[in-house]
Amino acid sequence: MKYELSTHLVSIEELKNDISAEDYGELNDTWATSIQNAWLKGANLDRHGIVWISSKYLHTLLRVKKDLVNYHLATIGRAGADYITGTEFIGLLSNIFDSATTFRRRDYIRYSEKLYILIRDSDKAEVMRARYYEDLTDKKNKLKVQRIKKYKIKVDELTGTNLKTQTAEFSHIRSVAIYPDLQLELDNGLIVNKKTHEIITEKGIQNEDDLYTLCLAKGWNTKWYNFYKQTFI
Incomplete structure (x- = not known):
C-alpha cells in the first residue's frame, strides 16, 4: 500500500518502558541504548497506525554510516526523503542484513528489527489502525x-x-x-x-x-x- 506522510504524527514516547525492557542479549550496552533512543526519537505513528521513521536516525537504526543513508534510500526510490514507512525500513534492513559481514552486526540489525516490530504491533498502533479502518468502512458504505x-x-x-x-x-x-x-x-x-x-x-x-x-x-x-x-x- 502507498502512503503519504500525515501532517499529524504521534509520538511513541509511552512505549519507552517496553522498548528499554526488550532483551538485547550480549550486545554492547551503549550501542543497544543508542538504538532504543533512535527509535524513541525517530519513530512516530500516523492516524492509520503506520510507523514513520525520520531519516535523521536511520544510520543508527540500520547500522550504516551517516553519509551512506541517502545511497540506501536511493535503492528504494526514496533518496532525500525526510521520513520513510516501517515497511520501507524493513526492506532496507533486509538488504543490509544480507550484506552484513559479521555476526555482531547482524545481531544489532536483528535487535533494531525487534524494536520496530514491538512498535508496529503495540496496542497503541493497533487501536489507531482499528479506528482508521472503522472510519474507512463507514465512508466506503x-x-x-x-x-x-x-x-x-x-x-x-x-x-x-x-x-x-x-x-x-x-x-x-x-x-x-x-x-x-x-x-x-x-x-x-x-x-x-x-x-x-x-x-x-x-x-x-x-x-x-x-x-x-x-x-x-x-x-x-x-x-x-x-x-x-x-x-x-
Whole structure:
C-alpha cells in the first residue's frame, strides 16, 4: 500500500518502558541504548497506525554510516526523503542484513528489527489502525448514496437497465486491493445492479482497461472510459 506522510504524527514516547525492557542479549550496552533512543526519537505513528521513521536516525537504526543513508534510500526510490514507512525500513534492513559481514552486526540489525516490530504491533498502533479502518468502512458504505445523488443515477451505469437502488452496488473501477489510495474517490466507481457487479467480480476485473474490455465483450456502455482516463491519469 502507498502512503503519504500525515501532517499529524504521534509520538511513541509511552512505549519507552517496553522498548528499554526488550532483551538485547550480549550486545554492547551503549550501542543497544543508542538504538532504543533512535527509535524513541525517530519513530512516530500516523492516524492509520503506520510507523514513520525520520531519516535523521536511520544510520543508527540500520547500522550504516551517516553519509551512506541517502545511497540506501536511493535503492528504494526514496533518496532525500525526510521520513520513510516501517515497511520501507524493513526492506532496507533486509538488504543490509544480507550484506552484513559479521555476526555482531547482524545481531544489532536483528535487535533494531525487534524494536520496530514491538512498535508496529503495540496496542497503541493497533487501536489507531482499528479506528482508521472503522472510519474507512463507514465512508466506503456511503459512496453508493453519494454517487447516485450527485449524478442523479436511475439506471445501471454499465448495462443501462433500470437500477434496483436498494440492492445496487458501488463497483470500484480500480480495485481496492491494488489501488487502496483511490477507494474513497467517487469517480473511481460506477453504480451497477447486483448481477452486474457479480459478473465484474467473477471476471476478476482490477482496473479500467479490464472493465473496458469486458464492456466491449458484453455490449455494455463504454462512455465512462474516456472521462475516467482524463480524471485518473
